Amino acid sequence: MSYKTDAAAIVGVGETEYVRGTEKTGRQLILESALAACVDAGVEPESVDGVIMAAGNMITNEDFIAALGIRDLKFHSHIKIGGASSVAGLIVAAHIVASGMASKVLVTAGGNSYSGLRLGSGDPSLSKSIAWPGKDIRTNLEYPYGMVVPMQWYSLHANRWFYETKADPKGMEIVSLTTRKHAHLNKKAYFRNKTLTSADYTSSPFLVKPFRLLDICLETDGAAAVLVMNSKEAKRLRKHSPVFIAGGAEGHPDSPDDLSNRDSILSMGITKAAPRAFEIAGITKDEVDFAQIYDCFTFIVLRQLEEMGFCALGESPEFVKDGRIELGGQLPINTHGGLLSQAHITGMNHVVEAVHQLRGDAGKAQVEDARIGVVTGYGDFGDGSIAILHN
Amino acid sequence: MHTYPRPLPDTDNRLYLPYIQGLKKQLLLVQKCLHCADLQWPPREFCPSCNKSEFDWIEVQQEGEVYTYSIVYRAPHPWFNSKVPYGIVIVELENGVRMIGNYFEEDVENIECGMKMKAQFEHVNDDITVLKWKKV
Numbered sequence: 001m002s003y004k005t006d007a008a009a010i011v012g013v014g015e016t017e018y019v020r021g022t023e024k025t026g027r028q029l030i031l032e033s034a035l036a037a038c039v040d041a042g043v044e045p046e047s048v049d050g051v052i053m054a055a056g057n058m059i060t061n062e063d064f065i066a067a068l069g070i071r072d073l074k075f076h077s078h079i080k081i082g083g084a085s086s087v088a089g090l091i092v093a094a095h096i097v098a099s100g101m102a103s104k105v106l107v108t109a110g111g112n113s114y115s116g117l118r119l120g121s122g123d124p125s126l127s128k129s130i131a132w133p134g135k136d137i138r139t140n141l142e143y144p145y146g147m148v149v150p151m152q153w154y155s156l157h158a159n160r161w162f163y164e165t166k167a168d169p170k171g172m173e174i175v176s177l178t179t180r181k182h183a184h185l186n187k188k189a190y191f192r193n194k195t196l197t198s199a200d201y202t203s204s205p206f207l208v209k210p211f212r213l214l215d216i217c218l219e220t221d222g223a224a225a226v227l228v229m230n231s232k233e234a235k236r237l238r239k240h241s242p243v244f245i246a247g248g249a250e251g252h253p254d255s256p257d258d259l260s261n262r263d264s265i266l267s268m269g270i271t272k273a274a275p276r277a278f279e280i281a282g283i284t285k286d287e288v289d290f291a292q293i294y295d296c297f298t299f300i301v302l303r304q305l306e307e308m309g310f311c312a313l314g315e316s317p318e319f320v321k322d323g324r325i326e327l328g329g330q331l332p333i334n335t336h337g338g339l340l341s342q343a344h345i346t347g348m349n350h351v352v353e354a355v356h357q358l359r360g361d362a363g364k365a366q367v368e369d370a371r372i373g374v375v376t377g378y379g380d381f382g383d384g385s386i387a388i389l390h391n
Numbered sequence: 392m393h394t395y396p397r398p399l400p401d402t403d404n405r406l407y408l409p410y411i412q413g414l415k416k417q418l419l420l421v422q423k424c425l426h427c428a429d430l431q432w433p434p435r436e437f438c439p440s441c442n443k444s445e446f447d448w449i450e451v452q453q454e455g456e457v458y459t460y461s462i463v464y465r466a467p468h469p470w471f472n473s474k475v476p477y478g479i480v481i482v483e484l485e486n487g488v489r490m491i492g493n494y495f496e497e498d499v500e501n502i503e504c505g506m507k508m509k510a511q512f513e514h515v516n517d518d519i520t521v522l523k524w525k526k527v
């Protein structure tokens with residue numbers, strides 16, 4: 001197979017333990033995963049010459065230089081589009097190594113989002129300490145009315161979607177249950193041993209309508225990293241076959257800091273990014289063997305399937321039925337358990353899982369004959385990112 | 392028991408001050424570009440249509456329809472602990488402006504998109520009045 005763009009490849013992946021409760025700082029966790037990615041690739045940490053820090057403020061480029069013993073850092077950047085940052089950072093890394101600006105670029109994410117300030121905690125400092133975009137909007141229009149955290153913002157999108165399309169709410173349950181089923185096959189998954197039934201789902205409380213507790217992702221202590229090199233050099237490494245980055249894109253919705261006043265709240269960053277990414281990669285949706293879809297909420301998986309064009313608007317609940325998104329189905333999704341049932345590592349765990357699938361070492365969750373995979377990110381007020389990978 | 396202050400709009404924010412002062416007078420004010428006459432909401436420093444930076448503030452109507460909403464069962468901040476369940480509605484006014492506010496009553500389960508709503512003003516203190524939306 002050959003694709004239009006194959007300039008860069010993922011050569012190493014690293015993950016810490018995924019836990020709830022740790023003594024380690026976010027910085028320690030991120031550095032641990034970065035070092036693990038170097039070991040996985042068989043690359044000397046000191047030879048890394050680029051770092052991209054996706055989401056969060058837990059680490060600086062100086063921290064990487066100190067911990068890895070980097071001799072000559074040629075590139076660094078911070079990507080700040082929330083959950084869309086990991087995949088957006090991966091795309092930036094691909095372009096940096098393709099241009100020759102740097103040759104070994106780490107993309108990292110994670111931290112101690114369980115042991116640190118938790119989004120689900122109701123902590124009064126949440127409204128002050130998290131650097132969301134659109135601070136003026138948050139402070140003056142949203143916090144006074146009790147709209148403070150993502151589950152509330154995204155409920156605005158979900159409720160309008162149900163109203164306009166009459167979509168079947170059952171789709172959210174299918175995503176929740178399927179993801180949990182996949183987590184049972186993943187030894188790193190927080191919920192690997194905890195079964196989830198339809199009765200458990202329907203009896204879980206609404207936190208914000210239409211979201212039940214079991215529609216909402218985990219909060220996790222942990223970090224993940226990937227190492228990106230240009231494909232030519234990647235092929236010289238011996239430890240693993242490279243996983244090629246066929247293409248990718250990021251996209252931003254209209255009025256990206258304000259969900260309420262964009263023309264249609266159903267239009268998202270990925271609405272713009274997905275057609276670009278498929279075009280750049282020269283791949284059609286029919287060729288995709290699996291997808292790791294950013295799943296901070298069950299409903300956002302459904303919406304991304306629609307906006308990427310895997311099904312029409314409002315039809316995702318139908319699309320996910322009958323095992324289509326399960327292992328063995330037409331389009332297995334979140335084969336590691338996702339943010340819902342494995343861990344919330346800002347979607348870098350989705351990238352790592354895609355690499356395992358394309359190396360053929362995804363264990364019990366291996367998608368048979370996986371050749372092409374899609375990974376997405378979703379963050380802040382609808383920013384999107386998508387990467388198309390192949391082996 | 393520690394009490395937490397209610398999160399309120401920031402009267403030191405110059406961009407929002409006309410809106411905040413408008414609420415005090417029971418008016419809904421939005422930006423109108425002095426160059427291209429486009430309405431802008433929420434307020435910003437520049438007009439995206441013509442990139443100029445001079446605005447007037449004009450009054451918009453106080454009735455509209457629910458564009459979307461949220462029904463909150465778990466408080467995201469301790470001040471709201473005693474308020475749950477509460478509703479947040481985004482009301483679309485005739486000119487396309489969508490304005491947030493709390494749903495006026497406790498029957499939050501009845502909120503629907505398309506419901507006709509009318510602005511109500513809740514006096515909080517000498518500086519701050521907040522917006523509630525009441526079913527017409």
Ligand SMILES: [Zn+2]
Binds near residue numbers: 425428439442
């Ligand atoms: Zn203008």
